[in-house]
Amino acid sequence: MLRFERMSTFRLLRNLIQSCILIRVKSTKMFKRLISKLSKPPLVNIVTPSRPPLPDDLDPALTAYDLTLDPGADPAHPAVAGWCFGLPPGITPIQWPLDPESGYPLQHGFTLRLPDAFKVRGPDIVAISFFGTAADHNDGVPLCTDGLREIILSPATPQPEDPHLRTFWDHAQNAHPLLHRMKDVLGCQFAVIPLTAAELAGSACAVPNIATNPLLANTIEPQWMRIGGAASLLGLEREYLDLEKLTKGFKYRSIGGMPEKRVDHRVPIVLRPRQDDPNGGKAVGHDDYIMPYDENYQRPDWVKNLRPCHLGGTMFPQQAVPHMGAHYIEFEEYFGNFNFGGGNAQLDLKTFAFDWAC
Template identity: 30%
Template sequence: MDLPLPDTAYDIDFDDAGSDGHAFGRPPGLRPEQWPRSRVNGLPMAHLFTVRVPEQYRCAGADLAGLSVFQSDDHVADEVEGAADTIAGGDPPSHDPRAAAFWSALTAYAGGAHPRERYREDLIGGGWVWIWRTEDELAAPPCPLPDPATKEPDDTGEDCTDAWRHDRPPRPLRLTARADDPNAGKRFDEWGKAAPGYIDMDSEEGKRLGLRDRFFDRCHFGGTATVINGGDFGPFFIGFDEKLGDPNLGSFGFAHLDLAADEIDWSD
C-alpha cells in the first residue's frame, strides 16, 4: 500500500490510563490455535506487545489499525525435528504417543494461522512474528494461553522463553505525537549514515536541536531513531527496546520493524 510520507512521529509510553494497546499480557482477538509458534521447538512464542498503529503508518491497509508482535529465542532453543516442516504444512514425524497433543497443535496452527501473520528470522536465528489487527480484533477479549498439554513433553525450556513463561499482567500503552521531530517521514540509511535530509541526533544540528535528550531510547513510530550500531529502515517503522514487552535484544539493544518492507533488525 502506497502512503504519503508521514509528517508526525509518535512516542509509545506506559500509562495506566492508556488505551493504545499494551505490553506483555495476551494478544486480543486470536484463537489459541492461532498463537504463533516457534519454527525451532514448536512452542508458542512470547507475546511482546499489541499497539495501535497511527493512521500515517498503516502500511498494510487503512482498516488494519494495530500490530501484535511476538518473539522466540530460537537461537538458543533445542530443535524439535520436524516442527518447522509440520508448521509449513507437512505431516508430523513419527512420535511418542505422549507428544500427540503437541503435534496436533502444530498441525492445527499450520492449517489455521492468522492470515495476516508475518514470520521473520533475525541475523542470529531468532524468530519474530507480527500480525496486523483490525479494530474489531483490538477490541476483542485477550486470547487464552494455549493449553499447556500442547507442550512437547521432553521440553525443559531452560534457555529460552515461550508464551507460558513470558505471561505477565498487561501494561497499558499510550501514543503521543512528538512535537517538532525533524526526522518524521525520513529514512535512516545503512551503517548509521543519515540519509539525505535526516538529522542525526549526534550531528551538530542534532545537538543544537537537542535530539538526543528528547528522543534517545524512546519507543516510537517514525522520526528520530535510537540507532546503537547502524541500521537501514524506511520512514514507516516502529522502534522499540526491551522496555516494550521484554524482548531479547542482547542487552541494551534496539529493534526497528520496517512496516512497509515487512522486515525487522536490531543491534546492541
C-alpha cells in the same frame, strides 16, 4: 536499673538470626532467603513511579510519536494505543504463532493501535501484535526442540502420524492468514500479526495449551508462560531478590512499578507527539533525513527530549542505521521483554523488515 524493651516476634526472630551470623554460624541458602524475607519490605509496599499526565488530544496527521508505558492509564483514553506484555486480542489459541525452534508459543511482546498516518498496510489494518522468542529462551542462540521446525514453518508438510507432532502441524495449518514471520541472525524467531478493528476489539486470546506436550518435556518452559511477561522481565520467578536494587533499576522504572504475576497482566502504551523531531515523515537514512549528531558526533539539543521507544521520526540504532521507510517502530528490550543483547530493535510497518543490534 535494667530497662526492658517490648519487641515483636518479627524483630526478635530477625535479631536472633543476625546474632547467629555474628558468631559465625555457617549460613545456608535457606538462611539467606529467610534473612532476605525478614529484612526487606513486602512487594505491596513498593511505590509505583509517578508518570506525566496523558496528552489531551492527538493530531492524526502527525508522523512521529514517543511510546511510553503507563500502568495507571485509562485504556479508554485516546492517547492509550495498546499494551505491552499480556495477551494478544482477536485471535484464537491455534492462531497464536509457535516458536519453530522450541515449539512453545512465541511471547506476545506488544499490541499497538496505529495512528492514521501509520496505517500503511491498508485502511482495514488498524493495529499489530508483535511476538518473539522469549528472553530466557535466547542465550546467544535459541533454545531448540528437535524435529519441530519443518512442521511449524511448512504448512504443506503431510500430516504426521504421531498425535503429539500433529498438535504442531495443526497450528501450522490454522495460522492467522496475515501472519508474518521473521528470523534474526542468531536463529531467534519473531512474528507480526496485522489486526483489523474487529480483531483489536476482540477478546484476549488464551495461551495455547501446549506446555504438557511430551515432545517439550526436555525443553524448559519460558518464564512468561508461568508468571507473565512483565514479571519475567524483572526476574520475579527467582527465589532470592534484592528488592531495593530491583526497585531502583531501569526496567522497574520503565514499566512503572511492580507487576502482577499473571500471563494477562499488561501495561498500557501511551502515544505522545514528537513535535520537535525534524525527521517525522522522513524515510530513515535518505537524503533529507537529519542524523541525530553533528560533525563532532555530539547530539544537538533537539535530540534530548526524544524517547527511545517511538513511532517514526529519528532513529537511535545501536549500530548501523537500517534503511527503513518513515513508518516504523523502534523499541527497547523492556518494551515486551526481549533479549537484544542490551540493544534495541526496529520494525518497518509497511514491509515488516526487522532488525536489531546491541
